[in-house]
Amino acid sequence: MNLAVIFQAIINGISIGFVYSIVALGLTLIWGTMRIINFAHGDFLMMGMYATFWIFMLIKIDPLLSCLLIVMPVSFGAGLLYYRVILKHILKREVITQILATFGVGIILQSIAMFFWKPDYRIIRGNILSGTFRFVGISIGIPQFVTSIICIIAMLALFYFLNRTKTGLAIRATTLNKEAAALVGINIENIYYLVVGIGISLVGLAGNLLTNYYYVFPNVGMSFALFAYVIIVLGGLGSVKGALAGGLILGIVTSLTGAFLNPAFKYIAVFLVYLMVVVIKPEGLGGR
C-alpha cells in the first residue's frame, strides 16, 4: 500500500469532511439553540446552490463573489422568513410535529425547484475556482481546498461571535437555559430570529461553495443533510467544534473505508462509528 494513496485518501476525507462540517454548521446552531431538527436543511442547501448557479448563469457573478454579496444576505432573509412563517409556530410542539412541518417545507422547496428548473442536473463551468494542484502524486481540488479554507474561516468567525460578542453570549445563554436567559432579560424571540437567520445563511454559504464543483439538482440536499444530522449528534448539539470534529471524522472514515475496504460499505462505517459513540457517550463527543 503506497503512502501517497493513503495520504490522498486522508486528504480527500478531510476535504469532504469540511463540506459536511459547513453544511452541518448552520443546522447545529438552529438545532442546538431551538431544539428543532430542521429536516428542510438539505433543501435550503439546494436552494443556496440554485441561487449561486443562476446568479452565475444569468448575471455572470462568480460564486466566489456572489457568496458574501448576495447569497448569504438573501439566505439570511430567507431564514428570518422561515422562522416567522414556520418555526415560530412549532417551537413548543412535540418533536413529531416539528418533523412533520420542517419535512413539509423540504418537500415544498424540492417541488418548487423541480417546477422552475426541471429535474435536470446542472453544473457550473468556467468559474474562478476550478482545477487542481498536485505535488508528490497527491492531488487537491482547488475549489475543495478553498472550501476548506472558507469553512475554517466561517467556523472561527462563528466561534468568535458565539464566545466573544454580547449577542453571541446571549445565544449561548439561550442554548443552555431558555428560562434563565429570559429572566436576565434576553429577548428569546429575537435570539431565535437571529439564530435561524445565521443558520440558513451558513447553509447558503455551504451551497454557494459546493456549487463551485458539485452538480445542482432538486433532490441534491438529502445526500448531504443526512450526514449533517449524524455529524451534529456525533459532535454534540450546538457545538461548533463538534460540527468540525464530526465532519472530519465522518469524511476520513468514509474515505478510508471506501479506499481500502469496499466503497459499498463506506457509509456503514460512519453509522457504526456514530452508533458506538452515542451509545458510549450519549451527548456526543463535544457534548456538555
Place this chain on the structure above:
Amino acid sequence: MHFSNFQNNKTMKKFILFLIVILIIIFPTIITQPYILHIMIMVFIYAILGGAWNILSGYAGQVSLGNAMFFGLGAYASSVLWLFYNINPWIGMIIGGLFAVAFGIFLGMPVFRLRRQYLAIATIAASQIIMTIFLNWEYVKGASGLALPLMPNSLKHMTFLYGKNGFYFISLAILIFFTFVVFVITKTKLGYYFRTIKEEEDSARSIGINTTQYKLVAISITAFFSAIAGTVYAQYFLYIDPNMVFSLRVSFLIVLISAFGGTATIFGPILGACVLIPINEMARMFFGGAGRGIDLFSFGILILVVAIYRPAGLVSLFYGKEKLAIRENLPGKDGKVDGENENIES
C-alpha cells in the same frame, strides 16, 4: 366538564365508527375498481405501519425515524423463507415478526439510553446500516432484489395474482386485529406506562416503572406488526429490493402518516393513511404526468398546513368539546403564538 354532552358525543362516535367499519367491509362489493382497491390496500398496509410506529413513538415517545428496517426485515424474512426454504408465507410472516422483534430488542438495549432527537438519528443510522447490508448481501440477491413466484390464487400461500379482494381482506383483517390490540394496550397498564415514560422518565421510574424494559416492550410490538405489514407488502408486489423496503422514504412516510393523522391516538395513523395515501396517488394521477413536481408540492403543502394548524393531527377534528377544550389551553393553540408570551417559556 359537561359529562352528558361528553357521553352522547362518545356514543355518536361509536356509531359513526361502526358505520365506517361496515362500509369498509362491504366496500369491495360496491366498488370493484381494482386501482381504488389497490389504494385501499396501500392505505391498510401503511395504516398498520403508522400504527405500529405510533406505539413506540407516539405512546412511548421514543421517536424512531428508521421504522422501515422492521418493515423490510419482515418482508425479506418471509420472502427468503418462501423462496429458498419453501416455508409458507403465513408461517414466514410470524417468523419474520419474531425476527424483527429480536432485532428490535437487540437495537433497543443500547440506543434506548438516548433521548429524543438523539434516538431519532440513531434509528436512522441503524436502518441505513441494515439497508446497506441487504444491498450488498449476495444471499438475498443484493440490489437485484427478490422476485416471488407468480402462482394461481391461494389463500394458503398468501398469493392473489388475480383480483384484489384477497389482499384487501387480509390487510384489513390484520389492520382491525392490530387496532384492537392497540385499543387493549391503551386501556391497560402498558398504555399508561408508555404514556408516563413519554412524559417524564425520572418520575416514571420513581413510581416503579422500569423504563428500559417497557421501551423494549414497545419496540417489540412496533417491530412485530411492522414486519407483518412487510410480509403482506412483499406478497402483494411479489418483488422487493432494499431500496424499496428499507429506504428513508418509507421510514419518513410512516412518520408523516402518523403525525399527520395524530400521534398517540388509536385512529390517528389510520386517518393519516386514509388521507395521505389517496392524496399522494391522486396528486400523481392528475399532476404527475406533467413531470414538474406539482404532485409533490400539493403533498408538502398539505402536511405543512396540518403540522401548523392542527398540531395534534387531523384526528383532533374528531375530539369531543372537552378534549378540545384541553387542547385549546395549550400555549400557542393552533400555532397562533403571540410574540409577547413567546419570551417567557412556561
Place this chain on the structure above:
Amino acid sequence: MERLMAKMKILKVSKLTKKFAGLVANNSIDLEVEKGIILGLIGPNGAGKTTLFNCISGVYSIDKGNIFFEDRDITNSSPDQVCKLGMTRTFQVVKSVENMSVLDYVMSGAFCRTWNTAKAKKIALDILNFVGFGLYERRDYLAKELTLLNKKALQIASTLATKPKILLLDEAMAGLTKNEQQNAIKLIIKIRDSGITLIVVEHVMEIIMTIADRVVVLNSGIKIADDTPEKVSKDPQVIRAYLGA
C-alpha cells in the same frame, strides 16, 4: 417521642458516600429511620440533602456504603426496583408531566401493584380523595393545567398510589404560600397517620420542627446532628451551620 421507642428500623443507611468529580456530596452518612415516623432532613443549600435522596431512592449509584430497606440490601438498585419494594420519592422541581390527565397519572402509579385497570382506577380515585387539594374534582385536567400546589399534590398522589411503605418528600413545600404550606403539613401528617413512614427534606426549619419526630441535619455533605427537633434547634453546630449559610 413515643414513636421513637422500640420501633423496627424500616431504613438503614450506613457510611453512604457519594462523590461528583472529586467533590464529596455525601460523606459516609449513617441514617436510621424507624417505621411510621416523620424524619426531617434539613440543612443549608448544597448540604447534600437532595443528593442523599437520590442515592437512597436509587437515582444515583453510590460510591461507598450500604442501604438497607427492611433489612434487605438495596444498595445501587434502580428507582423502580426500590419503588416496587415500597420506597418512593418526589422531586424538588416538579418534573414536567404535562399532557397526561391527573387521573391517568395517578393510575399509572397505582399500576405498580396491579395489572387490573379497574382496580388501579379505584386506588387512584381513593388516593385523589385522600390527598384532597381539589385533585379529585380536577381528575380530568391535564397535569400542566394545574397550579404549582396541585402539581406537587399530584406528585405526592401518584407516589402514594404505588402503596409505599416509606415516602421521601423533597422540598414539597418550596414555593408555596403560608396557608398552602399549612395544608401541605396537614397532608403530611395525614400520610404519616395512615402508617407510611416519611422522610421530609426542607430547608425552612420552622416547618420541620412542627411536624418531624426526629431531625437529621446535613452540612456540606456531613451529618452534623440527629435528634429530636427541640434538641437539634438548640444544637450550636446546627445554629452555626445555618448562620454560616
Place this chain on the structure above:
Amino acid sequence: MFLRKNTTLLTILLLSSLIISLATSISAQETVKVGVLHTLTGPNAPSGLHNVDGCLFAIDIINGEYPDLAIDLAQTAGLPNLNGAKIEPIVANSQGEPEFGAAEAERLITLSGVCAIQGAQLSGVTKTASIVAERYRTPFITACSTSPGLTERGFKYFFRTTPTDATFSENFMVFIKDLNKEKNANIKTIGYISANNEWGVGTGAAVVKAAERYGFSVVSNIKWPEGTADLDSEVLTLKRENPDILFAAILDADILLFTSTAKKLDYNPPVFAGFGGGFFTSIDRLAGDNEHYMTRDVFSLDLLDQIPLLNKVNQMYKESYNREFNGDSIRSFTAMMTLADAINRAGSTDKEAIRQALAETNIPADQLIVTWEGVKFDEKGQNMLGRGIVRQMLDGEYKTVWPFEVATAEIVFPMANWSEK
C-alpha cells in the same frame, strides 16, 4: 354539531378520490389508449423525460399524416386498420419507485383502460409494473430497461425492443477484441463501476459473465451507494487496480460526480465506456471533460447511409422538442412504433390480439431509425435482432466508432489524459 361538520369535511376528503377517479374512468372509446410510464420526478427524472418525449413524438408521427416519411404508420393519420383511430398517450409518473410503478400500471390498465403500456426506463420499476401488467394480461413493452433478468421471468405479456445489457456486454467484448486486433490495444483487464441498484448490479453481472466467456479478467467491480456525495475513494481504488478498460452503468448524477472526481484525482483509464444512462442524458453538461468518452448505443446521427430515415426524423424531433435524439428517446420512439405497428396489425384494442401481434412482430431494418436488423421477438419477448454500436465523443459530439465497418470516425485510443483535454 362540531363533530358533524368535520365528519363531512373528512368524508369529502376521502370520497373525493373515489368520485374523481371513477369520473376519469368513464371517457370516450374511439381513441386507442396507451400507457406511458416513466420516472418524471426524483434523481432519475432526466432520462425519464427523454423517454416520454420519444414516445409522444412517435405518437405524433402515427397520429399525423407525413406522406414523405417512409414509415408505414406515418403515411396515414392514425392507425389504418382501426379506421384511422388515433393513439392517445396517458403519461404516468412512477417517481422512480417500484411501488408507485406498480400502482400507476394498475391505474393505467384498470382506470384509464389502456390496451398496452410502454414504460419504465428503470429496471426496478419495470419489474413490479410488468408484474401488474402480466396480472391483467396487458402487453407491456419496455424501451430502455436493459437489465437482462427482466426477460428471464417467463412472462407472456412482456416485450423488450432494446438489446439487453447481456447483448451490449457481448458487443463490448467483441469491441475489445477488435480493438486489440486493429489497434493492438492489448486490453486484458476490465473494470466496472455502477451505483448499487437493480440496473447497475444486473449489468455488472452480465459484464462479468461476458468477460469470462471472452477471457478477460474483471479486476475491479465497484458499486457505490445510490446518491453518494463523493466518489473520491472509488476513484482511488480504480487508480490502484488500474483496469485497461472501464465500463460504467451509471446515471446522471454519478457521471457528473465521477468525471469531476476523476479529473481532480487525475485518473485516466485508457477507455471509458458506458452503458447509456448518464452517457445519454447528462453528458452535454460535461462539455470538454467528456471528450473520448464512449457509450454503447443503438443509433447515431452520422449513420445516414445505414439509416436513411434518421436524419429527417431527427429534424422533426428537434423542431418539436428542441433537442436531438439520444439513446433513451430514440429507443422509446422505436418501442412505441413497434407497439403501434402491433396494434395496427391486431386491428383491434383487444389485449390478447395485441399480444399475439407483438409476438409475430417482424419489422424490417428499413422501417427503423436505429441500427438494428429489425424487430422480432423470441419466445421470451426479447428482440432478437437488436444490435449495439459504440459511439465515442469526438470534438463534443458522439461519432460511431464501432463496428469498424460502419464507423464514421477513427476511434481515439487511448483516451486523452486530463492534462491534455
